[in-house]
Amino acid sequence: MTTELSPDALSGLLDRARQDYEALVGRGLSLDLTRGKPAPEQLDLSGELLALPGTRFSAADGTDVRNYGGLHGLPELREIFAEVLQVPVAQLLAAGNSSLELMHDCLVHALLSVVPGAESRWVEQERIAFLCPVPGYDRHFALCERFGIDMIPVPMTPEGPDMDAVERLVAEDPSVKGIWCVPKYSNPDGVSYSDATVARLAAMPTAAPDFRIFWDNAYAVHHLTDEPVEIADLLGACADAGHPDRAFVFGSTSKITAAGAGVAFFGSSPANVTWLLANNAKRSIGPDKINQLRHVLFLKDADGVRAHMEGQRALLQPKFEAVARILDAELGGTGLATWTSPRGGYFVTLQVPDGCAKEVVRRAAEAGIVLTPAGATHPYGDDPRDAVIRIAPSYPGLAELEQAIEGLAVCVRLVGYEQRAR
Amino acid sequence: MTTELSPDALSGLLDRARQDYEALVGRGLSLDLTRGKPAPEQLDLSGELLALPGTRFSAADGTDVRNYGGLHGLPELREIFAEVLQVPVAQLLAAGNSSLELMHDCLVHALLSVVPGAESRWVEQERIAFLCPVPGYDRHFALCERFGIDMIPVPMTPEGPDMDAVERLVAEDPSVKGIWCVPKYSNPDGVSYSDATVARLAAMPTAAPDFRIFWDNAYAVHHLTDEPVEIADLLGACADAGHPDRAFVFGSTSKITAAGAGVAFFGSSPANVTWLLANNAKRSIGPDKINQLRHVLFLKDADGVRAHMEGQRALLQPKFEAVARILDAELGGTGLATWTSPRGGYFVTLQVPDGCAKEVVRRAAEAGIVLTPAGATHPYGDDPRDAVIRIAPSYPGLAELEQAIEGLAVCVRLVGYEQRAR
Numbered sequence: 067m068t069t070e071l072s073p074d075a076l077s078g079l080l081d082r083a084r085q086d087y088e089a090l091v092g093r094g095l096s097l098d099l100t101r102g103k104p105a106p107e108q109l110d111l112s113g114e115l116l117a118l119p120g121t122r123f124s125a126a127d128g129t130d131v132r133n134y135g136g137l138h139g140l141p142e143l144r145e146i147f148a149e150v151l152q153v154p155v156a157q158l159l160a161a162g163n164s165s166l167e168l169m170h171d172c173l174v175h176a177l178l179s180v181v182p183g184a185e186s187r188w189v190e191q192e193r194i195a196f197l198c199p200v201p202g203y204d205r206h207f208a209l210c211e212r213f214g215i216d217m218i219p220v221p222m223t224p225e226g227p228d229m230d231a232v233e234r235l236v237a238e239d240p241s242v243k244g245i246w247c248v249p250k251y252s253n254p255d256g257v258s259y260s261d262a263t264v265a266r267l268a269a270m271p272t273a274a275p276d277f278r279i280f281w282d283n284a285y286a287v288h289h290l291t292d293e294p295v296e297i298a299d300l301l302g303a304c305a306d307a308g309h310p311d312r313a314f315v316f317g318s319t320s321k322i323t324a325a326g327a328g329v330a331f332f333g334s335s336p337a338n339v340t341w342l343l344a345n346n347a348k349r350s351i352g353p354d355k356i357n358q359l360r361h362v363l364f365l366k367d368a369d370g371v372r373a374h375m376e377g378q379r380a381l382l383q384p385k386f387e388a389v390a391r392i393l394d395a396e397l398g399g400t401g402l403a404t405w406t407s408p409r410g411g412y413f414v415t416l417q418v419p420d421g422c423a424k425e426v427v428r429r430a431a432e433a434g435i436v437l438t439p440a441g442a443t444h445p446y447g448d449d450p451r452d453a454v455i456r457i458a459p460s461y462p463g464l465a466e467l468e469q470a471i472e473g474l475a476v477c478v479r480l481v482g483y484e485q486r487a488r
Numbered sequence: 489m490t491t492e493l494s495p496d497a498l499s500g501l502l503d504r505a506r507q508d509y510e511a512l513v514g515r516g517l518s519l520d521l522t523r524g525k526p527a528p529e530q531l532d533l534s535g536e537l538l539a540l541p542g543t544r545f546s547a548a549d550g551t552d553v554r555n556y557g558g559l560h561g562l563p564e565l566r567e568i569f570a571e572v573l574q575v576p577v578a579q580l581l582a583a584g585n586s587s588l589e590l591m592h593d594c595l596v597h598a599l600l601s602v603v604p605g606a607e608s609r610w611v612e613q614e615r616i617a618f619l620c621p622v623p624g625y626d627r628h629f630a631l632c633e634r635f636g637i638d639m640i641p642v643p644m645t646p647e648g649p650d651m652d653a654v655e656r657l658v659a660e661d662p663s664v665k666g667i668w669c670v671p672k673y674s675n676p677d678g679v680s681y682s683d684a685t686v687a688r689l690a691a692m693p694t695a696a697p698d699f700r701i702f703w704d705n706a707y708a709v710h711h712l713t714d715e716p717v718e719i720a721d722l723l724g725a726c727a728d729a730g731h732p733d734r735a736f737v738f739g740s741t742s743k744i745t746a747a748g749a750g751v752a753f754f755g756s757s758p759a760n761v762t763w764l765l766a767n768n769a770k771r772s773i774g775p776d777k778i779n780q781l782r783h784v785l786f787l788k789d790a791d792g793v794r795a796h797m798e799g800q801r802a803l804l805q806p807k808f809e810a811v812a813r814i815l816d817a818e819l820g821g822t823g824l825a826t827w828t829s830p831r832g833g834y835f836v837t838l839q840v841p842d843g844c845a846k847e848v849v850r851r852a853a854e855a856g857i858v859l860t861p862a863g864a865t866h867p868y869g870d871d872p873r874d875a876v877i878r879i880a881p882s883y884p885g886l887a888e889l890e891q892a893i894e895g896l897a898v899c900v901r902l903v904g905y906e907q908r909a910r
Contacts, residue, residue: 101556103555103556104555106552106554106555109545109552109554109555112554113543115778116540116541116542116543116544116545116778117539117540117542117543118538118539119538120538120539121535121538121539122538123531123538130528130531131748131749132528132531132534132746132747132748132749133525133526133528133531133746133747133748134523134525134742134747134748135748136748162584162585162776163584163775163776164772164773166771166772166773167771167772170770170771170772171771174596174600177600178596178599178600178611178634178635179634189600189611205770205773208770209770212600212601212767212770213600320556324554324555324778325554325555325556325773326553326554326555326556326557326558326773326774326775326776326777326778327553327554327776327777327778327779345634348592348627348630348631348634349588349589349592349593350586350588350589350592351586351588351627351747351748352748353585353748354584354585354748354749354776354779355748355749356537356538356746356748356749357749357776357779
């Protein structure tokens with residue numbers, strides 16, 4: 067990422083960056099790129115949901131969705147997402163409004179109950195560790211931190227986590243109980259796991275008999291191109307490899323229908339599903355089946371989901387294109403940054419020179435552009451190279467987004483040239 | 489409960505009971521009195537909810553309820569239930585669809601995090617025990633059992649739990665960390681706590697610095713008479729007594745609007761609310777605010793809740809009257825049973841001679857009348873006197889309910905006279 071610059075040339079570039087930054091501050095912007103929130107226009111695509119189910123309150127089997135019960139979730143909703151999430155209907159549960167809740171609860175139940183294959187409750191063990199592919203999703207890391215689960219960073223590659231490192235770590239250390247994976251259009255760098263990665267994850271020997279892959283398939287149908295990425299079926303691969311209980315598959319409609327008022331899914335082996343249901347049965351008499359019926363009536367089937375996601379793509383793609391266009395125009399050839407071109411998902415990862423990410427985020431905030439904190443993509447908020455910035459382009463309007471990315475590019479030039487000039 | 493009977497008289501009564509039971513079995517009934525489920529007609533009262541919020545998606549403060557965020561829950565919904573649950577709005581959270589989930593999660597967080605006032609996480613302590621007023625609610629007991637929390641039964645009195653016993657147990661044993669309370673129209677015996685009971689709960693010295701009252705105010709507005717019971721404000725009393733963090737208040741609309749698709753509430757001291765929010769923030773990005781807005785638009789205000797509950801009462805009261813009428817006609821004067829006349833809530837408790845409850849439930853099941861398992865009202869499913877049967881009259885239609893209670897009375901006569909004849 068370094069290019070040779072004469073002292074004069076560098077001085078000129080730095081001067082221009084300083085002027086541009088001053089002008090940027092002078093504009094008094096107030097823009098927010100922090101989180102992967104859907105824009106109002108995206109939520110409008112699901113406007114019909116707000117008046118559903120209308121007068122109907124019977125599920126396909128006659129169940130009154132207004133009453134208690136039905137811990138598995140409505141079969142017709144599970145049918146729709148079985149295909150989307152690559153989980154047999156019988157092994158897929160439909161739950162409340164977020165997959166994060168399900169991930170949290172799976173950790174809680176593994177800590178406080180004995181997960182299939184475990185010798186004891188995780189809470190009784192001296193140390194529990196999870197592998198964390200980095201860059202990764204800060205809310206996964208926050209769950210580990212909250213429960214005292216040690217986090218071991220593993221570098222991401224264009225095919226998923228560095229499997230040599232993963233295989234070595236899980237083989238030698240029985241306290242390594244899990245790995246966080248966002249297997250398609252990963253958060254934040256948009257990587258989709260290759261078939262080889264999935265096969266190795268399923269087949270690798272683990273020192274822990276109760277090792278779990280937390281497969282957060284958050285962006286299963288969140289494509290940004292004409293060529294949807296398909297990933298291999300982890301759950302099937304685990305079963306075929308003789309590790310049927312290894313995969314916990316999660317998904318939700320938070321970024322399909324309504325963020326916070328969608329439905330979430332858990333898919334796994336029969337033993338794991340039975341385990342989760344038994345624990346859930348103490349917590350709940352059943353999920354919100356009215357909301358599940360609402361989603362069935364709105365989405366109809368897996369084709370309905372895909373058609374709906376075309377509408378989402380039509381709104382998101384121009385924003386991702388704008389980010390790429392502006393970064394290319396403003397930072398291309400400077401040697402100051404590289405960035406991802408995701409084929410789906412919600413994020414662009416911007417890589418700046420080592421030691422610059424925090425300062426870029428700080429300067430951007432001073433200019434009214436709020437970014438995800440630098441380091442958030444790493445366990446304990448600690449990006450050892452201080453180089454990764456996550457851009458979340460979905461929420462702002464296109465014009466605002468363009469302003470924000472232009473401003474961000476100014477900050478990258480300012481901080482990058484300042485560093486070189488030191 | 490015993491009356492003097494000549495052997496001949498007893499023999500005649502037993503013969504008649506046997507004939508009646510034979511006839512009952514012959515009718516081939518299939519009736520279910522197991523759970524406190526609302527009847528379809530009750531759910532119809534909230535029919536409007538199914539098409540709400542319609543086209544609206546803004547909360548009072550302009551928040552887009554379709555998007556992420558808002559961990560506290562919508563202020564306008566909390567406003568409505570602050571009055572109902574006797575909790576200041578600022579200290580009341582509106583959450584997902586069930587208070588059982590909130591109770592579960594409070595236990596989880598106390599086990600895995602340090603609850604305000606605690607010296608360590610509960611999971612690190614050798615023993616954790618909860619006081620369980622009996623008869624009580626089986627789902628409370630199931631939570632304790634699931635988490636390995638020892639249960640200490642405390643007898644109920646007409647004013648609430650036996651406070652002499654409670655005060656003694658909490659004063660001497662620091663491992664006693666909590667008590668389950670259903671303070672109004674309690675499950676199953678319909679008792680409402682007296683002001684003196686509330687005052688003593690708030691003021692009593694506890695050996696545990698982190699003692700908590702799990703105040704499951706499930707039936708706060710679920711009256712069955714013209715004279716609604718009001719209970720004292722526990723949260724305020726705890727603050728006044730210098731124990732501000734002692735009370736966890738729970739409530740929900742499960743038996744107001746839709747069972748399983750309602751909204752639940754948690755109210756407590758500022759310190760406890762901050763603690764729960766901090767833990768919830770790792771689990772969720774926010775509750776289903778669309779459902780919260782739906783409830784605001786439907787219920788409108790606390791008067792709206794009360795008016796709605798008049799409709800519920802109109803449907804429930806005849807069922808409770810039928811239970812009382814039939815039990816009186818069939819069992820009055822036999823000395824075989826006593827039963828409660830609740831002024832609200834969802835249950836009637838039937839007390840049969842010691843050693844008879846299980847057998848009555850078994851005989852009823854053989855005749856096609858399914859009751860809550862005998863013992864379910866006690867920790868570990870163990871009613872030491874085997875005398876308490878919980879009747880849940882809400883779900884069946886009136887005609888079915890009458891059949892079921894008539895059949896139940898036959899079973900009580902059969903089992904009761906059989907016992908006397910031994």
